[in-house]
Amino acid sequence: MSRLLFLASTAFLLTACQQASAQKKDIERSIERGQALYVEYCESCHGVNMEGGQAPTMADDIWVYGGTDADIRRVIKEGLEEAGMPAFDDVIRAQNLDDLVTYIRSDVETFIPPTIDDVPSVQDQVKIEDWATDLDEPWAVHFIGDGTALVTEKSGKLWLVGNNSRMEIKGIPASVDKGQGGLLDVATDPDYAENRWVYLSFTHPDKNAPKTLMTKIVRGKILVGTVRADWTDEETLFQAQPKDYIETGYHFGSRITFDDAGHLFFGIGDRGKKEEAQDLTRPNGKIHRIMRDGSIPADNPFVGVEGAYPSIYSYGNRNPQGTIVHPKTGVIWETEHGPRGGDELNAIKSGVNYGWPKISYGINYNGTELTPYTALPGMEQPVSQWTPSIAVCGLDVYTGDLFPQWRGRLLAGALANQSVRLIDVEGETYRGESILIKDQGRVRDVTTGPDGAIYVALPRRIVRLTPKD
Ligand code: HEC
Known part of the structure; x- marks a missing residue:
């Protein structure tokens, strides 16, 4: 509740410009949360930059199972058992699903993958x-x-x-x-x-x-x-x-x-x-x-x-x-x-x-x-x-x-x-x-x-x- 109420009660105090920038901040935060979820749950199959791997790329905006936000949410929730896409219903809550979809839809080029090794290089x-x-x-x-x-x-x-x-x-x-x-x-x-x-x-x-x-x-x-x-x-x-x-x-x-x-x-x-x-x-x-x-x-x-x-x-x-x-x-x-x-x-x-x-x-x-x-x-x-x-x-x-x-x-x-x-x-x-x-x-x-x-x-x-x- 706190988040919605906070947004509602502060909205009328803000100028249009402030509102726009607050919205932008909101989206940025949502993308950040979505990104953290992506790194944790998705990148091992879909690739660090969504370029694909064990699973298809998501960077090309081509969607086999439907390209609306609702379609993508459904695939994540229910999975595609036979194809090897796990269901995330138990672990990702509805609000977080939205963050994830926002992130998938956002500009993927801004994403810098975490380094996963400090192995010496030759x-x-x-x-x-x-x-x-x-x-x-x-x-x-x-x-x-x-x-x-x-x-x-x-x-x-x-x-x-x-x-x-x-x-x-x-x-x-x-x-x-x-x-x-x-x-x-x-x-x-x-x-x-x-x-x-x-x-x-x-x-x-x-x-x-x-x-x-x-x-x-x-x-x-x-x-x-x-x-x-x-x-x-x-x-x-x-x-x-x-x-x-x-x-x-x-x-x-x-x-x-x-x-x-x-x-x-x-x-x-x-x-x-x-x-x-x-x-x-x-x-x-x-x-x-x-x-x-x-x-x-x-x-x-x-x-x-x-x-x-x-x-x-x-x-x-x-x-x-x-x-x-x-x-x-x-x-x-x-x-x-x-x-x-x-x-x-x-x-x-x-x-x-x-x-x-x-x-x-x-x-x-x-x-x-x-x-x-x-x-x-x-x-x-x-x-x-x-x-x-x-x-x-x-x-x-x-x-x-x-x-x-x-x-x-x-x-x-x-x-x-x-x-x-x-x-x-x-x-x-x-x-x-x-x-x-x-x-x-x-x-x-x-x-x-x-x-x-x-x-x-x-x-x-x-x-x-x-x-x-
Ligand atoms: C174990 C590997 C694996 C993981 C982990 C995984 N996926 Fe998938 N995913 C797949 C495979 C395989 C497919 C493709 C199924 C096919 O092509 O029939 C797929 C398909 C999809 C699709 C449908 C793509 C389309 O073209 O319609 C979406 C959306 C998707 N995954 C999102 C995610 C998200 C978001 C996560 C993290 C929460 C995730 N996946 C985690 C394996 C994985």
């Missing part, structure tokens, strides 16, 4: 140049020879990209570009020079219920002609049972990596069904291990456990977005998205439970507590974790010659934080990190090139990092 040691441009959301970059890489676009195309050339590979399996899903990772066999196998992960629709989706892994070969390139000899390596396909459009995983013993590892995110990350009869929320031909290693930890997926290697993994076997130590490094906070760096081991959603350093997107526990018996701690989330994505080990001082360090990309982290590890121990690049755009993938440069996939291009002289 940005002054690298030169950044464009290597490939005009790409549509490149998801993975994988070099197959000097100056030539395979590049996936989330929207469904696989490209052979050279310094000044590009050829589409026709005939790859159809993927579903929905939310975070689409054509995802590409990798080549450790013996690629002899056998030419190329591995893909993607969002696959069930043929009898095409709205339901799950991550699928295939391999095939690429026949390169003078004017076209074709995908041939396809084999399915991992496909979930139809009962485990899910309609949601997020948390698909799924980087592919290999160890020296002939195993292939890949992750599948929890698909928004967090309890299923603890359920061994489900493929989601897990790291899987298969042989390169898709067969199951006899010593996988849950082989013979009734109902369990025999490919499961570890569980309780929320949404793995980076996996790489360290060439020196053999440690299987994994980065995964936490909810709000609690992004993790894990060392993946056979049969181990990484705890999601029983333990986490994060909280729910709407600010409510997710779990009171950050640690419980029988559940593995992360090697390191990022709170607030940086939205880890893409992981490699630097193995080149151009930056000898960084050899053996992890290169971890980040979407929301728009950075590449250079992480110093020794065995399974975290020894600190620095920022290699920052604010060039959301980082989807990062890899060491055969020339020793570091290549980074950004929203529309791939950049090449070399030492600054």
Whole structure:
């Protein structure tokens, strides 16, 4: 009551000019409150500048669910469950909803995002140049020879990209570009020079219920002609049972990596069904291990456990977005998205439970507590974790010659934080990190090139990092 009464009783004392400036102050205050709510509840998905990320941009004034203030209020209140937009009915009161809408409608350029890290930077040691441009959301970059890489676009195309050339590979399996899903990772066999196998992960629709989706892994070969390139000899390596396909459009995983013993590892995110990350009869929320031909290693930890997926290697993994076997130590490094906070760096081991959603350093997107526990018996701690989330994505080990001082360090990309982290590890121990690049755009993938440069996939291009002289 106080606010309204105050406004009413003072209004007649003010001149028109004072009234206008009081109104302006009111709007400014409303924007400030809205902004605080946005930072707390929305930016992790919609981006620090509303540029989008896990969720669409709100800066373009294009509204799929209706563009009136009432429409926007309704979406925030009720959420869009299937699309992955949470309901905020319980946590944001009506007055605050208005502040939030006012803020969303206000000039977004005036908003300066809070800094979320005081990690040391080595940005002054690298030169950044464009290597490939005009790409549509490149998801993975994988070099197959000097100056030539395979590049996936989330929207469904696989490209052979050279310094000044590009050829589409026709005939790859159809993927579903929905939310975070689409054509995802590409990798080549450790013996690629002899056998030419190329591995893909993607969002696959069930043929009898095409709205339901799950991550699928295939391999095939690429026949390169003078004017076209074709995908041939396809084999399915991992496909979930139809009962485990899910309609949601997020948390698909799924980087592919290999160890020296002939195993292939890949992750599948929890698909928004967090309890299923603890359920061994489900493929989601897990790291899987298969042989390169898709067969199951006899010593996988849950082989013979009734109902369990025999490919499961570890569980309780929320949404793995980076996996790489360290060439020196053999440690299987994994980065995964936490909810709000609690992004993790894990060392993946056979049969181990990484705890999601029983333990986490994060909280729910709407600010409510997710779990009171950050640690419980029988559940593995992360090697390191990022709170607030940086939205880890893409992981490699630097193995080149151009930056000898960084050899053996992890290169971890980040979407929301728009950075590449250079992480110093020794065995399974975290020894600190620095920022290699920052604010060039959301980082989807990062890899060491055969020339020793570091290549980074950004929203529309791939950049090449070399030492600054
Ligand atoms: C967990 C991630 C997540 C969070 C947190 C989140 N959203 Fe969303 N939001 C989404 C997704 C995903 C969609 C898109 C659904 C679609 O395209 O079908 C969406 C859609 C929307 C839309 C509809 C856009 C349109 O085109 O009509 C609005 C408005 C919106 N969100 C506002 C907010 C606000 C305000 C907040 C904070 C209170 C918020 N969201 C927090 C994921 C999120």
